[in-house]
Ligand SMILES: NC(=O)C1=CN([C@@H]2O[C@H](COP(=O)(O)OP(=O)(O)OC[C@H]3O[C@@H](n4cnc5c(N)ncnc54)[C@H](O)[C@@H]3O)[C@@H](O)[C@H]2O)C=CC1
C-alpha cells in the first residue's frame with residue numbers, strides 16, 4: 142500500500158465513508174487529513190479515526206501527495222480556484238464529485254493537473270462500497286494504482302474506459318443505495334401500518350434486504366429471475382406481491398429513475 146499523504150477537501154458524508162474504509166484497512170491515520178469550514182464534522186472524524194483535521198484547505202493540500210476533492214459540485218469551482226497558486230504538478234488529484242467533467246478541473250486550478258474521476262458510494266464506510274474510476278491516457282499506471290488501492294479499501298472498484306460511462310456508474314452504484322433505502326423505508330412504513338412495532342418491522346425488512354443481496358452475490362450462476370421465482374410459489378403470497386409491482390410497472394419506474402439520474406449528471410456537466 143502506498144504511504145502517500147492524503148488530504149480530503151470537504152469532510153462530509155462521503156469523506157467520512159472513504160476515510161473509514163482507508164483507516165480500517167490499516168492505512169496510517171496520521172497520513173490522512175480532512176478539511177472543512179465547520180468544526181463539528183472534523184472533531185468527529187478525529188475522534189473516530191484519529192486523522193489530522195483543519196480548516197485550511199490550501200495548507201493541507203500543499204502538504205499532500207494526493208488531494209481528494211470532496212465538496213458538493215456547486216462549490217467545486219470556488220474551492221479549486223482558491224488553490225490556484227499551489228504547484229500541483231507532482232500531486233495526484235482525485236475527485237468524487239458527480240457531474241463535473243475531468244477537463245473542467247484544469248480550468249478551475251488554472252494549470253495542468255493529474256486527475257482521476259471517481260464515483261464511490263456510501264457503503265464504502267463498511268468495506269462493501271462500489272467505486273467507478275476514470276482516468277485519461279495521460280495518467281500514469283502508478284497514479285492509477287494509488288487511486289485504485291485507496292478506493293479498494295472501501296470495497297470493489299470498476300474502471301470505465303469512457304468518462305461518460307461514469308454517469309451510468311452513478312445510476313447503478315453511486316446513487317443507488319438511496320433507492321434501496323427508499324424501498325426498505327416503504328416496506329417498514331407498510332409494516333407499521335399493518336400494526337407491527339417499528340423496531341420489529343425494521344429488523345425484518347433490513348435482514349431480508351441483507352439476505353437477498355447476499356443471495357444475489359453468492360449465486361452468480363443464477364439469474365435474478367430464478368432467485369425471484371424460487372421465492373414465488375404458484376398461487377401463493379409472493380405471487381400476489383410481485384404481480385402488484387409488475388402491474389404498477391416497477392421496472393418502468395426504475396428505468397425512468399435511472400435515466401433521470403443520468404440526465405441530471407449530464408445537466409450538471411453543462412452547469413459546472
Ligand atoms: N453522498 C454520496 O452518496 C455521494 C456523494 N458523491 C459526491 O461527493 C461529494 C460530497 O458529497 P457529500 O459528502 O454527500 O456532501 P456533504 O455536504 O456531506 O459534504 C461536503 C462537505 O464539504 C464541506 N465544505 C463546504 N465548503 C467547503 C470548503 N470551502 N472547503 C472545504 N470543505 C467545504 C461542507 O461543510 C461539507 O461538510 C459531492 O461532490 C457528491 O457529488 C459521490 C458519490 C456518492
Ligand SMILES: O=C(O)[C@@H]1CCC=N1
Pocket residue numbers: 239311315316
Ligand atoms: O446525489 C448526488 O448527486 C450524489 C452523487 C451520487 C450520490 N450522491
